[in-house]
Structures are given as C-alpha cells and as structure tokens.
Amino acid sequence: MAKEYVDIYTLKYLLYQVHGLDKLLETERYKDHDLASLDLFLDSVKEFSDRELYPYFKEMDQNPAQYQNGTVMVHKQVDVVMKKAGEMGIIAGPLDYDVGGLQIPFMIHTASTYIQEAANNHLPGYPGLTQGAAELIVHFGDDYLNKTYVPNMLAGKWGGTMCLTEPQAGSSLSDITTKAIPTQEGHYNIAGQKIFISGGDHQYAENIVHLLLARIEGAPSGTKGISLFVVPKNRVNKDGSLSKNDVHTVADFQKMGQRGYTTTHLGFGDSGDCRGWLVGEPHKGLKYMFLMMNSARISVGRGAAAISMAAYHASLQYAKERPQGRKLSSDGKKNPDEKPSLIIEHPDVRRMLLLQKAIAEGSLSLVLKAAKYYDLIQSTADKADKGKYRLLLEMIIPIVKAYPTEAGAIAVSNGLQVLGGYGYCNDFILQQYFRDIRIFSIYEGTTGIQSQDLLGRKIPLENGKALELLLTEILGTITLAMTFKDLHSQAKILGDKIKLTRKVLEFLTPFAKKGNYERYLADANLFMEFFAHVTIGWIWLEMAVRAQQSLEEKNQTYSKEFYESKIHSMKFYFKYELTKTLSLAESLMHDDTLTISDMRNIF
Structure with a gap:
C-alpha cells in the first residue's frame, strides 16, 4: 500500500504558519525546544508510522482482537x-521534566499522534490511554502511586486505561455502583464491573494500570460520591515483583470497526481480593477525571480528523487513476470515440473530494487550535490571559469532539462514493475507514x-463571557480578512453568520431564563451543527488569510x-457547507415542539 495517508505539508503549515508554534516556544515552559528539533521529531514519527503502523492497518482489521482463555489476544504490533x-x-x-516527560508542546504531541492515527487508528490508543492514565496519577496521585506506576507506564512497559462505564449506567456516571471498601492496610477493596474499556487487556501487557471510578462505602449518592482509584491488573509487591489483583477480563466486545483496538468487559473483585489505591481526596473522582477530559475529547476529535485525512488521500489517489466515462462537450454530448476521462475530471467527483478536503483539513486545524489553547493555559504567566484561554478552550471543546467525528463520517462516506461499487468492497480501504470512524462520535460522550x-453549559458559561471571547476571536479574523480584496466576500458572509448566531440565541435563551430547559435544549444537536459550521468557517477563513x-x-x-489550494478550499466550504446554517437556524427558531410534546400516540 502507498504511504500517502497524511498531508504532512498541511500539518506543518497549520502548526508553523497558521497557529504560530514559534511564539509558543518563546514561553518559559517550552523555551528548551526549537522549531528545527520539533520538526525532526515529527519526521521521525512519520517514518516510524510508515514502517510500524501503516503496513498493518488492513491486517489488524482482518485479524481482530479476540478473547481467549481469560485474556485478549491482539496483533503483535501492539507490543512493538x-x-x-x-x-x-x-x-x-507532554509531561513535565520532573516526572520523566519531555515537556513538549501539546500541539506537537497532538500532531505526532495525528500522524500515527492517520497511518493506523487501531494502534495509537494503546500508548495514548497509557499516557492519559499516567497523567492523572502525576496530577493527583501521591508519591507512592507516582513512583510505583508512572515510570513503567511512560516507558511503555505497562499499559493504562480509564474505567468509567458500567453495564447498568452507560453514560450516566451518577448511577455507577462499583464499590470501594476501606481497609486498615491503606488500600480499598474494589468490587464491580466496567464495560467498553479500551485497551483493557492483552497478552503483551505485563501489567495494566486501571484508573477507575468507584463509590466508597457510605459515600453520598450521585456524582458527588464518586472517587478515583488506581487498580492495577497485577499488584506491585515491596520487592518489585508482581502478583495477581483479582481483575478479570470477562469478554472482548466484537465491533464493526477498530477491530484491532481491544474493547473489554472487566470484572473487579470477583474473588473478593481486588485492591485499589485512592487517587487524591475521597469523593472528588469525577472532578479529577473531568480535569483531564478536555485532552481526552481533543484526542477523539484528532482521531476522527486523522481518519478523514487518510480516507481523503485514498479516494483522491483512486480518482487520479481510475478512468470512467467522458466529459461533456460544449454541445452537451459525449463523444464515444474519445479516451475515457479520469473520474477526477468530473465536477461531481471533484465536489466530493473537495468536501473531504474541507472537512479533513478544517477538523485538523480546529483540533490544533484547541491544543494551542491547552498549551497557552499551561505556559502563560499572566493570570488574566490564562483565564481567557481556559474559557476559549471550554467553549470549543464540545465542537472539537463533535464536528470532526460527525462531519468526518460524512467525509469518509463521500470518499467511499468516489470509488463507486469498489468502495463497498473489501479489496479497497475506504470501507474500513468508514467502519472505523463511526465509533468516534460515541467515544467520550456522544x-x-x-x-x-x-x-x-458553555454558551452561558460565566454569564456568556466564554461565548463573547470566542466571537471576539472570530471577529478579529474577519477584520484581518477585510484587508485583502480577494477575501472581502467571505469575511462579510462570516460576519453575517455571527449576527445570525446572536439571533438564534436571542430566540432560545428566554426559554432557559424561564426555567423551561427541556425546550431550550430540545434541539441542542441542531445548535451544535449550526455553531460548528460557523466555527469551521472561522477556522477556514483563518487558514485563507494566512x-x-x-x-x-x-x-x-x-x-x-499550495496557498491557492487553501483559499479555494475555504471558498468551497463557504459555498457548500456554511450556507447550511440558514436552514438550521430556521429549524432552531421554529415554534413547533415536535420532540417534547405528548408522544404516546406517535410511537
């Protein structure tokens, strides 16, 4: 298979020219790094992905993770x-020097993982979840937990997971029932089950460190009574040896996509001897977990953006090679004696390819924007600026999670359509990308x-301050775009969309003020689509300005x-995608309440 699964030039253009990585390197936190060394790091990740990830992508789908004899058997590349x-x-x-990290910008970490996910989205989740679990211990764990678990996790010797979901609770974390009973020895006895645990078990893991949410005996009901625990697959003895910890793999879920990335059902304490260690203070587990949720949701958006890009390149390559039909002549007829045209010469195929490009590159830039805000929160010394970037990140996080995953599925579907009947066949890779991306809109909150x-939560955050900060950022880009004659039209269009946004919110907000939250939120998904289109319009205008x-x-x-292609893609997005805000606004401001009325006679 060819290795054209990612556009490394666009990735670096966004990092260096659009999002200004060089300015970030001037801060105290990142001053030890320079563009040249970080560029080499990205190139090494690309070479690593070419060699160790991409060649196994199709193979991992054909030979999925499988539960056997109490563990999960995964592809050998997981170990590698x-x-x-x-x-x-x-x-x-991205972790600090003092805990063994490289302290690189989160933007670079995001970019490097994006390359890997474009190469093979079944593999990066294993080290990715390990990094996330280790980071939770670093931020909130005591010295014992940090010394005992973090070094082996960062070295890739031990895996890590996040254990939130339970069979009876699903996304409703307030209903979790996993118990944690304190003992005089300092640990807690853990009893319960967790489902949909990515990377939860496999034959290459000497140990897997589960970051688990549970309820201490006697804790308050609801989310206020949830605590966070380190629950290893194998306990670490005083001499450094390992012994079993009564954590059992019940099953591996067989999935329609991401088949090489194991998703497990785990049982804790079936024999009454599962030990867990409290992370931080009791009853603050959900708070700790959600402090890391921003990076987790960036990761999901990043993964979907990567699949969108890989699928775009696969369908683009096909369109450049496949002859099919003939172009219309000036009289509207086809000449059967002419040589068949490559399908990329047909306007409708070009439309689908441009849609893929607009979604894939727009999603990537949005994800990097979020990573940049994350970095600025970490590196900015000024308290007011830190607060500003925190609000901006909070404002766009739901969009970072939702847009690349939802629009990405549409993009990949269009890529499959470019191939026609072959797109539906296993001989070509588009059908695998289509199956793989579908899970991303479900991960980390649907x-x-x-x-x-x-x-x-985010629109009214701090009395609307977060929204106003974001709109100010957008207006800044519009103002800059107005200085270029060729961008006047799109700048004005985006300005009108800001006015339309305010109009929609003026219609919806009174429902919330009157306490009618069901009506206020009934069409929240439509508002997400509406506001995501506006946000991506801003993202594309920003790219075009640069x-x-x-x-x-x-x-x-x-x-x-290259530069002209960015401007052309921006114009495509404004014509074909941003215009959808008009119909969405009409639905959002419609008087009919068709989903919250008495439905007993409907279904």
Missing part, C-alpha cells in the same frame, strides 16, 4: 508500538451529550499552488 512509543518519548512527550454541554498573506509577501515556504 507500546515499546517504541516509550523509547521515542511519544508517551511521555454527540447528543456534547451538544447539551455546548448549549446548556495563505493570502503568504502569496502577497511572496513567501516561498510552500508553492503558490
């Missing part, structure tokens, strides 16, 4: 990638949950054609 991720600093990358978070600047300054970093 975990160890290499440790050696290369991929797992430890689109419905993200939509309610956006409209219910491209136009480069053209006028005769910047030679990339070719004239």
